[in-house]
Amino acid sequence: MPKPLRYAQALRYNRQIVLPQIDLEGQERWQQARVLVIGVGGLGCSAAQQLCSTGIGHLTLIDNDVVETTNLPRQNLFASHQVGMHKVHAARDRLHAINPECTIQVVASKADTPLLDSQVPTHDIVLDCTDNLQSRNLINELCYKHKIPLVSGAAIRFEGQLMLIDPAQCSACYTCLSQLIKQTDLSCTEAGIFAPVVNLIGLQQAHIALMRLIDRSPTQAGLLHTYDGQTMQWTHFTIPSYQHCPVCQGNNNESA
Ligand SMILES: [Zn+2]
Structure with a gap:
């Protein structure tokens, strides 16, 4: 049972609470939620800012990088100082x-297997905001292992993609996606990136993530959205x- 919001919190989040799809109950569930954001680059900054201001109670951020001038646009x-x-x-x-x-x-470390194995199962949902295939594959594997929903995002040049991966629904996973559509391992350093995308x-x-946390996901798991x-x-x-997916089909076979 979620903890009731205090009066000041109800006031702060009023414009969300008046939406019948969210209501007091949805806001209280966000207050109790634990969200893991892996990668604090362009995707992670934007996602974390929105999750925090909307009223998520707990955010964990993992990234090993330092702020560089080329990140600022x-x-x-991040600010110049x-x-x-x-x-x-x-x-x-x-x-x-x-x-x-x-x-x-915050965890200022590389998102490797031991770290993710300890962090993923203690959260309600994971956002993959990393920028390389090795991390994406590892995050996908551990979310499936611990049956935690994953919101995968990627952007390069003027192109973006999004997919909700939900082990509880046995949805297609990131490995299934890579099998069908070759995923680029080019970095924004090499290829460039348009900031608004x-x-x-x-x-x-x-x-x-917000809507999935209150059981009102705006997208089906396993549906890929690409943006031009x-x-x-x-x-x-x-x-x-x-x-033959070793990640999602392997786990399903084990539990069958
Ligand atoms: Zn799969």
Whole structure:
């Protein structure tokens, strides 16, 4: 049973609570929720800011990088004077100023197997905001192992993609997606990135996570959404589960 909101909190979140799809109950569930954001670059900054201001009770941020000048055009939690700081520490300062009632836990380490194995199962939902295939595959594998829903996001140049992966629904996973559509391992350093596109995808990851937490997901699990920032067109593809997927089909077979 979620803890009731205090009067000041009900006032703060009033414009959300008046929405019948959210209501007091939804806001209280957000207050109790624990969300893990892996990667505090363009996607992670945008997603974490929205999750924190909307009223998520606990956020954990994992990233090993420091703020660089080239991050500043799109990574909106950081300021010029924070160049050289660990991203998670700079982000925590800004998020605390936005909403001091959100508990922010930070881990300034690489998201490797032991760390994710301990962190993933203690959260209600995970946002993959990383920028490389190795991390995405590992996060996918551990979310499936611990049966925690995952909102996967990626952006490069003018292109973005999003997918909710839900082990509880045995949905297709990131490995299934990679099997069908080759995923690029180009970094934004090599290929470039248009700031509004990466911020839009990060915001959409927060949107999906918030609504999934109150059982009103705006998207089906296993549905891939791609965005073209040059034409502002969204395209949607149903990703089938890959029959021999070692991640999602392996676990299903074990539990069958
Ligand atoms: Zn799979």
